[in-house]
Amino acid sequence: MVCVALPGLVISTGQGQLTGEGLEGFYRAGRRLLSRCQVRVAGREPLAVQARTTGADRARFVGTLRASPHTGPDPDVMVERTRCADGTERITLRSAASRPLRLPVEVALGTDLATLGAIASGSAGPEVPASVHDAGLRWTDGKETSSVTADPPPTDALASAGLLRWEVELAPGGSTTLELRVRTAGAGPVRAVGRSAASPFAPASVSGDDPCVQPFLRTCVDDLHALLLRDPAHPADVYLAAGAPWRCGLAPADALAAARMALPLGTRLATGTLRTLARSQLAGPGQQSGMIPGPRRDAGGHLPPACTGTEATLLFPVLLAEARRWGMPEHEVEELLPAAEHCLTWLRTAVGDGTYVSDPQPGGPFRCETQAHAHRAALLGADLLDACGRPGGAGLREWAGELRSAFRTAFWIEDPGGGRPAAARSREGRLVPQLGASVVHLLDTGLLGGGELAPGLLDRTQADQVARLLGSPAMDSGWGLRGLGVKETGYSPFGHRSGAVRVQETATAVAGLAAAGYEKEASALLRGVLAAAVAFEHRLPEMYAGEPRGDGGAPLPHPAACRPAATTAAAGILLLTTLVGMRPDAPAGTVTLRPVRSAPLGEITLNGIRVAGAPFSVRVSRLGLAMVEEAAEGLQLGV
Numbered sequence: 001m002v003c004v005a006l007p008g009l010v011i012s013t014g015q016g017q018l019t020g021e022g023l024e025g026f027y028r029a030g031r032r033l034l035s036r037c038q039v040r041v042a043g044r045e046p047l048a049v050q051a052r053t054t055g056a057d058r059a060r061f062v063g064t065l066r067a068s069p070h071t072g073p074d075p076d077v078m079v080e081r082t083r084c085a086d087g088t089e090r091i092t093l094r095s096a097a098s099r100p101l102r103l104p105v106e107v108a109l110g111t112d113l114a115t116l117g118a119i120a121s122g123s124a125g126p127e128v129p130a131s132v133h134d135a136g137l138r139w140t141d142g143k144e145t146s147s148v149t150a151d152p153p154p155t156d157a158l159a160s161a162g163l164l165r166w167e168v169e170l171a172p173g174g175s176t177t178l179e180l181r182v183r184t185a186g187a188g189p190v191r192a193v194g195r196s197a198a199s200p201f202a203p204a205s206v207s208g209d210d211p212c213v214q215p216f217l218r219t220c221v222d223d224l225h226a227l228l229l230r231d232p233a234h235p236a237d238v239y240l241a242a243g244a245p246w247r248c249g250l251a252p253a254d255a256l257a258a259a260r261m262a263l264p265l266g267t268r269l270a271t272g273t274l275r276t277l278a279r280s281q282l283a284g285p286g287q288q289s290g291m292i293p294g295p296r297r298d299a300g301g302h303l304p305p306a307c308t309g310t311e312a313t314l315l316f317p318v319l320l321a322e323a324r325r326w327g328m329p330e331h332e333v334e335e336l337l338p339a340a341e342h343c344l345t346w347l348r349t350a351v352g353d354g355t356y357v358s359d360p361q362p363g364g365p366f367r368c369e370t371q372a373h374a375h376r377a378a379l380l381g382a383d384l385l386d387a388c389g390r391p392g393g394a395g396l397r398e399w400a401g402e403l404r405s406a407f408r409t410a411f412w413i414e415d416p417g418g419g420r421p422a423a424a425r426s427r428e429g430r431l432v433p434q435l436g437a438s439v440v441h442l443l444d445t446g447l448l449g450g451g452e453l454a455p456g457l458l459d460r461t462q463a464d465q466v467a468r469l470l471g472s473p474a475m476d477s478g479w480g481l482r483g484l485g486v487k488e489t490g491y492s493p494f495g496h497r498s499g500a501v502r503v504q505e506t507a508t509a510v511a512g513l514a515a516a517g518y519e520k521e522a523s524a525l526l527r528g529v530l531a532a533a534v535a536f537e538h539r540l541p542e543m544y545a546g547e548p549r550g551d552g553g554a555p556l557p558h559p560a561a562c563r564p565a566a567t568t569a570a571a572g573i574l575l576l577t578t579l580v581g582m583r584p585d586a587p588a589g590t591v592t593l594r595p596v597r598s599a600p601l602g603e604i605t606l607n608g609i610r611v612a613g614a615p616f617s618v619r620v621s622r623l624g625l626a627m628v629e630e631a632a633e634g635l636q637l638g639v
Contacts, residue, residue, distance in 0.1 A: 004226040005057035005085040014051040016061030033146035036110035056226035087182035095170035145185035193228040200268035209602030220572030223564035237272035243562025252312035261570035278339035290346030300497035307360035314373040321380040327586035327612040372441035443512025451583035451592025471521030478549025480506040507571035523600035586612040592638030597624035
């Protein structure tokens, strides 16, 4: 159970006790401040009866015990623990006994002050000796220091045993609360960015026939708040960490993709993300000039690792162009435009005299999804340059046309089943034939002006075939889209990029299929991933096993998945707004609605999303008809 309010993080098991095993503990900025927190009442551990998260940043654990003799099997003391990622734990004892109780309460504490990376790799050291400090205990290894203070102060504190003790008196039906506060040296309480007064997200809500949608949206937005980080040197700029517990820092491609999917909640996150990454953009001479740097990422067994910097560089101008359509102020667009131009210049340099973009640069294969990212960047980048009176748009459109023409023959594999796009093409012309979820990016063409989508790399016949493949049992697990088809060599239901369901790719498929008119396939994937959301208590992990859905079954968690994850939480926003089919053009003062006509979730109403800087509400009926209920003054409905 992972609770997040970055830079704070707490990891627990369903038993409620922190035993120091595995990853358990309170963390701040990637370091474990407390690994052990074990409660004993009257010399016994409470029997765990319930554990559940009550928000992205907190969990509640309930245990019981029998404190009175000769009372039969019924417990008469309930121990409730509320654990928060800000470093606070409240332990409340409630009595159901018929007589007053006097109970000794002990809390055993300890920590190794290890980093999350050291713990995950098995190289954490032993516990650090404790010392008594104020109303609690303190630990230091010479470099790092953490402390736990208690309110009320303990009756006794034993440093050698790492133990705090109280004598608690409970009247019949009474209760008492002990509060523990975990801190690092010189630091106050964790001030989570997502809990500040000025949220970058609109207070959106949803209602409708499907009871899943309301808690699903609420949880997605809660997760986005929990993962927010702030640039210390530029505190006005916020962005999303990739996910917890493994990726609590900035991952450029994930941050841009999440900000793009979250545009219906406003453009502030997009602005902060773009500003932060613009400051990291490579400058100077050379082929990498203009690139947004990013780490390598595993691509499965059929291809070498990909460079997420390539994806980030191609996403940067796309996010800026689409954020402008959603209502980013023009002065912010102008501020960020030079960085977008540098990205587009890098793209032209990377292509050189050829047609395709390799990844990684230089010398890597020509990946299918990289061509889709590049094609979208060129067309939306050209649209952006034209709108801002900058040169270069015509050349980008010309190259995009050449890529489109070449791709339709050079990347298409004919077979008796109707053909498929290749996963990649080597520099020697060899095609990698495996069918995987990366093809969904071919359907994500990007938003232009007037509610129009950019053209894609596939012709209509090829798009029909891709839609059929994505909707087939080989790709649709019933819980979402598999990363690799079950019939492909190397398929594994837990394969990180070779069979597991990744929520971001499923949401991209749903949005792309719906926009292109393939509502049957889109609806099936949508219903599958929402069923998985219910099984995961509406907090989807970034991925889960691609095992087929069966009667009475549930999706299998992936042990290495982040939960929450930025792209997954933002994908939930994309899934729900896809049903409405919103295509805003704030500079032109219009919004076009292309709802999913089959209304796969019945009637649905989205309230309080942001278009042109103002609240926007829309309802889609069971007949698939969209009706605007609130909009910015002067905003017109596009045709």
